[in-house]
Amino acid sequence: MRGLIDLRTGVLIAAVIIAAVALPLFVPTYYVQFASKVLIMGVLAMALNLVVGYGGLVSLCHAALFGLGGYALALLSPKYDAVSFWWSFPAAVALSGIAALVIGALALRTRGIYFIMVTLAFGEMLFFGVHDSKFAGGSDGAFIYNKPSIMIGSWAVLDLDKPLTFYFVILALTVAVVAFLSRLVSSPFGRVLKASRENERRARALGFPVFRVRLTAFIISGMIAGAAGYFSAAQFGFVAPQMLGWHLSATILVMVLIGGMHSVAGPLVGAMILIGLEESLKGLTEHWKLIEGIIVIGIVLAMPSGARRLLDMILGSTDRSSDAKPTAEPGHG
Known part of the structure; x- marks a missing residue:
């Protein structure tokens, strides 16, 4: 039975990848660009899910880490020339990672609602720091006139100005x-992270370095969020303080809840559902946010485990929301 489920999973993954690769052949350029946006937000949602779903830490500062990646690209880009991808992308990811290190080192000393409030406070600090800084464009934001160049010598490896090329780069990411x-x-790292979510005291008693594991997960999550922010800024050619606002953090958290917190790709599905709903409802009524909210509430009530429950039903597997006990060797920290 287990082998049959693994086979079905493999076939489903292959089918999804084939469909994603073939998508540009059947839709106009607008929808290719829309798909790129969905994938970028899905990457951000998966980054957040690492600390929320697997670490049990509800963070409201991930939009700030996402925005830092975008602002890094804007500040590093010359006004009338393209910046090199080979060094600007690592710089943007590193900046978000350093910010995550500082925030995590302080916020992870708190628990529960206090952790949420500390991450929210850091996110708002970064938001107003960008909002009130003239070098970053202030409240008006900043434009990026040229997408990053991916070149080896004088040979352009990829042209990100082409929507199709940009889409495949984001798909690969x-x-x-x-x-x-x-x-x-x-x-073993992931099992310790999940063990700390289930019972932190027991994990500490077993000798697992809970703080170090959680901080590492927070940094990794922040770096992935920064990568998503970098490509979001590259796609739209514009950054604004709203990229760092808590409203975006809350929206991404909704994507995680819709997709399923105990699934790696679940938040990606949540991003597709939420952004797809937004795109569909905008053209129908000016009260689309109200309808979207009602639909989201219905989805959460109908599928408390998120869209991953549908996958379990398709594959014929049982709900494995509670993770196995960790088998890693105890450490010290």
Whole structure:
């Protein structure tokens, strides 16, 4: 039975990847760009889910880490020339990672509602720091006139100005993030992270370095969020303080809840559902937010485990929301 489920999962994953690769052949350019936006937000949602779903830590500062990645690209880009991807992308990811290190080192000393409030406070500090800074464009934001260049010598490897090329780059990033996070959460590191979510005191009593594991997960999550922010800024050619606001953090958290917190790719599905709803309802009524809210409430009530429950039903597997006990060797920290 287990082998049959694994086979079905493999077939489903292959079908999804084939469909994603073939998508540009059947839809206009607008929808290719829309799909790129969905994938970028899905990467951000998966980054948040690493600390929320697997670490049990509700963060409201991930939009700030996302925005830092975008602002890094804006500040590093010359006004009338393209910045090199090879060094601007690592710089943006590193900036978000450093910010996550500072925030996590302080916020992880708190628990529960206090952790939420501390991350919210840091997020708002970064928001107003950008909002009130003239070098970053202030409340008006900043434009990025040219997308990053991916070149080897004088040879342009990829042209991100082409929507199709940009889409495949984002698709590759999404697949890489899903593969990386899947490997991470199934490793001894991931099992310790889940154990700290289930029972922190017991994990500490067993000798697991809970603080260090959680901080590492928070930094990894922040770096992935920064990568998503970098490509979001590249796609739209514009950054604004709203990228760092708590409203976006709350929206991403809703994507995680809709998709399923105990699934790596679940938040990606949640992003597709939420952004798809928004796109569909905007053209129908000016009160689309009200209808969207009602639909989201209905989805959460009907599927408390998120969209991943549908996958369990398709594959014929049982709900494994509670993770296995960790088998990693105890450490010190």
